[in-house]
Amino acid sequence: MKLVNRVVVRLQSSSITQLIDYAIAKLSNSFMRYLPKSPQDREQMLREIGAGSIDELFSHIPDEYRLNRDLKVTRQLAESEIVDYFQQRAAECAAGYANFLGAGAYNHYRPVVVDSLISRGEFFTAYTPYQAEIAQGTLQAIFEFQSMICELTGMEVANASMYDGSTAVPEAVMMAMRITGRSGAVVARSLHPEYREVLGTYSKYQGIPVATVPFLANGRIDLNTLDQATSDQTACVVIQSPNFFGTIEDVAAVADLVHKKGALLIVSIAEAISLGIVKPPAEADIVAMETQSFGVPLGFGGPYAGVIATREKFVRQIPGRLVGQTVDQQGHRGFVLTLATREQHIKREKATSNICTNQALVATMATIFMTIYGREGFKELAEHNLAKAHYAAQQFEKKAKVLFEGAPRFNEFVVQTSEDPHVINNRLLAKNIMGGFPLHKFYPELGNATVWCCTEMITREQIDAAAQAVAQ
Numbered sequence: 001m002k003l004v005n006r007v008v009v010r011l012q013s014s015s016i017t018q019l020i021d022y023a024i025a026k027l028s029n030s031f032m033r034y035l036p037k038s039p040q041d042r043e044q045m046l047r048e049i050g051a052g053s054i055d056e057l058f059s060h061i062p063d064e065y066r067l068n069r070d071l072k073v074t075r076q077l078a079e080s081e082i083v084d085y086f087q088q089r090a091a092e093c094a095a096g097y098a099n100f101l102g103a104g105a106y107n108h109y110r111p112v113v114v115d116s117l118i119s120r121g122e123f124f125t126a127y128t129p130y131q132a133e134i135a136q137g138t139l140q141a142i143f144e145f146q147s148m149i150c151e152l153t154g155m156e157v158a159n160a161s162m163y164d165g166s167t168a169v170p171e172a173v174m175m176a177m178r179i180t181g182r183s184g185a186v187v188a189r190s191l192h193p194e195y196r197e198v199l200g201t202y203s204k205y206q207g208i209p210v211a212t213v214p215f216l217a218n219g220r221i222d223l224n225t226l227d228q229a230t231s232d233q234t235a236c237v238v239i240q241s242p243n244f245f246g247t248i249e250d251v252a253a254v255a256d257l258v259h260k261k262g263a264l265l266i267v268s269i270a271e272a273i274s275l276g277i278v279k280p281p282a283e284a285d286i287v288a289m290e291t292q293s294f295g296v297p298l299g300f301g302g303p304y305a306g307v308i309a310t311r312e313k314f315v316r317q318i319p320g321r322l323v324g325q326t327v328d329q330q331g332h333r334g335f336v337l338t339l340a341t342r343e344q345h346i347k348r349e350k351a352t353s354n355i356c357t358n359q360a361l362v363a364t365m366a367t368i369f370m371t372i373y374g375r376e377g378f379k380e381l382a383e384h385n386l387a388k389a390h391y392a393a394q395q396f397e398k399k400a401k402v403l404f405e406g407a408p409r410f411n412e413f414v415v416q417t418s419e420d421p422h423v424i425n426n427r428l429l430a431k432n433i434m435g436g437f438p439l440h441k442f443y444p445e446l447g448n449a450t451v452w453c454c455t456e457m458i459t460r461e462q463i464d465a466a467a468q469a470v471a472q
Contacts, residue, residue: 102453
């Protein structure tokens with residue numbers, strides 16, 4: 001007790017002031033990297049480069065393009081004000097809302113163990129595994145991820161280096177061009193419209209001719225038009241399954257047509273949970289997939305993790321990196337970068353892509369997610385999504401028109417209403433419900449159509465409430 005009292009007395013003496021000063025100094029040093037340079041620092045920098053003032057430094061910029069006033073930003077805030085500001089912003093978030101949005105980003109349950117594991121320093125701080133001897137954990141995580149993706153997709157090799165599903169599609173197209181020696185691409189209009197926009201940016205500057213094929217009344221790609229659009233100059237055909245409307249394409253039929261023309265088939269998958277119940281696109285030559293559904297938070301659109309999976313014979317044309325398993329001299333299992341065709345590893349002119357990056361942290365989330373659910377759990381999760389969407393479509397059919405009947409679908413479906421979807425969604429927000437995604441921007445011919453998504457997070461009561469609000 002005396003020892004404790006001595007400690008308390010010492011802390012109550014002037015030494016506590018020294019302790020606080022020391023802590024503030026340490027914190028100040030930590031935050032210096034985020035703060036502007038001091039006037040003395042600026043003067044020294046100007047002297048070093050031979051400039052008399054800031055104005056002299058920027059004198060080559062015409063006056064009309066120089067900002068001669070203070071920025072119109074909020075004044076500096078006290079710590080208490082900053083905390084209050086973020087608490088107010090947090091209160092504006094849609095916590096507790098039923099979320100029927102899908103369209104490429106899906107609200108699935110994230111097991112708590114995902115964040116617990118990826119928050120460990122060996123995962124969270126790891127970057128590019130240049131040195132295999134000190135990056136075994138990162139390499140093993142990538143290897144396990146690649147192996148699971150191959151099992152899911154029916155492919156033989158998979159990478160772990162794409163930013164997301166949207167960039168995986170054009171990278172797959174360029175990969176097909178390298179393999180076939182052809183230059184053109186044919187794309188289904190039912191491919192995610194934002195994926196098509198990213199492909200459009202690539203094709204514009206890569207000089208890739210891209211043709212678009214319409215969809216039928218059942219939501220599937222028009223095979224007759226596809227046959228006419230595909231020529232001996234077509235490097236690949238790109239479809240999505242389930243597509244942007246939630247409809248599952250007949251991959252085997254499309255593959256048969258494409259292969260007869262000597263082209264490759266690329267299948268894009270935006271909703272990876274579908275692979276728990278939908279037959280893998282084994283007939284494809286390349287699979288370009290988004291793995292956000294596998295335990296990755298929505299996060300306002302990212303970061304996500306894309307993947308390209310393909311056949312082993314095409315492995316040297318796959319962008320990014322591949323991790324392989326080996327043994328050391330003692331016979332212990334080890335992991336290495338078996339193939340790294342990105343610009344940071346090899347000469348620029350030999351690189352397959354310069355947009356690939358290390359998505360190991362997000363890929364690790366997906367790996368943990370797949371491990372937790374396992375084969376049976378993954379299948380049950382997919383069945384749950386399918387059942388919810390089937391029930392919801394039945395309820396909406398009583399009040400509105402459900403489009404693209406006649407073909408199987410997964411957890412998304414399209415509803416056409418007489419009322420503007422934005423008006424409906426505003427009405428739903430009052431009931432703590434976020435409605436579907438309006439399609440008019442990308443598919444104006446569908447009128448007041450909205451794509452709705454039902455994941456395992458949606459309840460029967462929420463579905464009934466949404467259907468009733470749509471009918472009002």
